[in-house]
Amino acid sequence: MSGPGADRSGMWAQRLVAPCRFAEVEVPRPLAGDLADGEVLLRVLAGGICGSDLPAFRGAPSPHLRVTTPDGPGPAGFPMHEVLGEVLASTDPDLAVGQRVVGWASRFDAIAGYTITLGADVAPYDPALAPEDAIMLQPLACVLYAVDQLVPVLGCRVAVLGLGPIGLLFTHVLAEYGASHVTGVDTVDRRDVADRFGIDDAVHADTGRWVEHLAEADRADVVVEAIGHNVATLGHAIGAARPGGRIHYFGVPDDPVYPFALREFFRRNLTLVSGITRDRRRMLGEAGRYLRAHPDLPAAYVTHVLDAHDAQRAFELAARPAPGRLKVVLRHGS
Numbered sequence: 001m002s003g004p005g006a007d008r009s010g011m012w013a014q015r016l017v018a019p020c021r022f023a024e025v026e027v028p029r030p031l032a033g034d035l036a037d038g039e040v041l042l043r044v045l046a047g048g049i050c051g052s053d054l055p056a057f058r059g060a061p062s063p064h065l066r067v068t069t070p071d072g073p074g075p076a077g078f079p080m081h082e083v084l085g086e087v088l089a090s091t092d093p094d095l096a097v098g099q100r101v102v103g104w105a106s107r108f109d110a111i112a113g114y115t116i117t118l119g120a121d122v123a124p125y126d127p128a129l130a131p132e133d134a135i136m137l138q139p140l141a142c143v144l145y146a147v148d149q150l151v152p153v154l155g156c157r158v159a160v161l162g163l164g165p166i167g168l169l170f171t172h173v174l175a176e177y178g179a180s181h182v183t184g185v186d187t188v189d190r191r192d193v194a195d196r197f198g199i200d201d202a203v204h205a206d207t208g209r210w211v212e213h214l215a216e217a218d219r220a221d222v223v224v225e226a227i228g229h230n231v232a233t234l235g236h237a238i239g240a241a242r243p244g245g246r247i248h249y250f251g252v253p254d255d256p257v258y259p260f261a262l263r264e265f266f267r268r269n270l271t272l273v274s275g276i277t278r279d280r281r282r283m284l285g286e287a288g289r290y291l292r293a294h295p296d297l298p299a300a301y302v303t304h305v306l307d308a309h310d311a312q313r314a315f316e317l318a319a320r321p322a323p324g325r326l327k328v329v330l331r332h333g334s
Contacts, residue, residue, distance in 0.1 A: 009028075009029060010027060010028060011026065011027060011029035012025070012026060012112065012113050013025055013026075013077045013111060013113065014076070014112070014308070014312075015076045015077075016057065016074045016078060018059070019057075019059025020057060020059065020315075021312070022111075022312045024309060029114050030116045031089075035089060035090075035091045035116060038091060038092050038118060038119050038120065039092065039118055039119060040087050040089065040090045040091070040092055040095050040118075040122065041087070041088045041089040041090070041114060041115075042086060042117060042122075043085050043086045043113065044083060044114060044332050045085050045086060045100070045332050046084040046131035046132055046329060046330065047082055047083050047084070047110045047111060047135065047329070047330045047332070048080075048135040049082075049314060049315060049318040049327075049329070049330070050080075051164055051166060051229075051252075051318075052081075052228070053081070053315075053318075054315070054319050055254060056074060056079040057079060057315050057319060058319070062078075075109060076112055077105075077107075077115060078109050078111070079111075080105060080108065080110040080330075081104050081108045081138075082110070082138045082139065083102070083103065083104065083105040083135075084100070084101070084125075084134055084135050085100070086099070087099045087100075088114070095122070100125065100131075101122040101124050101125065102123065102125045102134050102284065103137075103280060104118070104121035104122065105121075106118045111308060111311050113332070120280060120281055121280050121281075122280075122284070123281045125137055125284070125288055126288060126291075129291075132329045132331050133302060135302075136291075136297075137288060138284070138287075139327075140287040140290060140291065141277060141280065141283035141286065141287040142250075142277045143166065144173060144283055144287055145277045146170075146224070146250050147170070147174060147177060150222055153174055153179050153222055154178035156178075156179050156180060157180055157183075157220045157221050157222075158222040158223070159183040159184075159185065159223045159224070159240050160174070160183070161224065161226060161233055161236060162186055162226035162228075163185070163188065163190040163199075163202070163226075164188075164326075165301065167224070168193065168197040168326065170226055170250070171198050173290075174198070175197075175198025179198075179222070182198050183199070183201040184199045184202050184203065185205060187205070187206055187321075188322060188323060189202075189204040189323050192323055193326070197300070207227070207236040207240075208232060208236050210236075211236045212239075214239070214240060219240055219241060219242040220241055220242060221242055222246050222247075223237045223240045223241045223245060224247075224248045225237040225247065226250050226251055228251020228252040228253060228254070229252060229254050231255055231258050234258055234260045238264060238265055238268075238270060239264075242268075243268045243269055243270075244268070244269050244270070245268070245270055246270070247270060248272075248273050249274040250274070300326075301326055302327045303325055303326045304317055304329065305330075306328070306330060307330070307331060308330040308332045311330060314330055315328075
């Protein structure tokens, strides 16, 4: 193990004290001696707000919390898992003190000065990237992992349900992988960024209404559900798929059981895949290579960068999708 000693001084953090309300607090900072094998202590430099963070922000129970707290919906630093930081201490033989890394905050507590995370969940990144741009490597790694489960997509007609930051990364990657036609559907009008993210047809509509009026010829070979957090959109994805089509349910499920049209799914010979990102360090490396091939992508993707002490406003922005508003990032310092 290497890193700083036993100075248990305080650190700042944001804590959810009520639904949709943060308060800045001072809590004991984690130390090198707190690390288990394979973990790293990070000084947090940036964090990205993911759509999967927003239900917890609004006060919904989170599957990521094993223990609730009596004074609010979550512990200090919660809910944020997209993290970029400097390694201050390491028990991972592949990560050294002083390296800057990006990836997952394993404890979902990155709205704080410091965090401990699994070394396997982070990877070094190109230091030429500004932290507020490099943070997008984490969601990009997730998208690349998901698309790897759908390939080949060359020549396929694809549809992405949900054009938030994740959905737009899907349209970009699927177009780059050779999809013949990319349709994106969202209740927010994304026609202003359609060309930039590889979308041939940006539909401004509710996905259920869109599917209800979808012609058979317009159904997709590959469908990505990038909305999550409700039980209806899986059915919409099934309705959007052609016979023999493939569906990736990427949106995070809030409910333990999802009803869907199994008979329709069965008779149309559909395939459903889903799941979390595995092999994270490798996929972060793949994301780095993708970004080097598309160096202008961060400027289109990251639209709002706020100081981490202004987490309240940042989460309020992220919770209200709007044209011109994509990825919201918290910057913690240089």
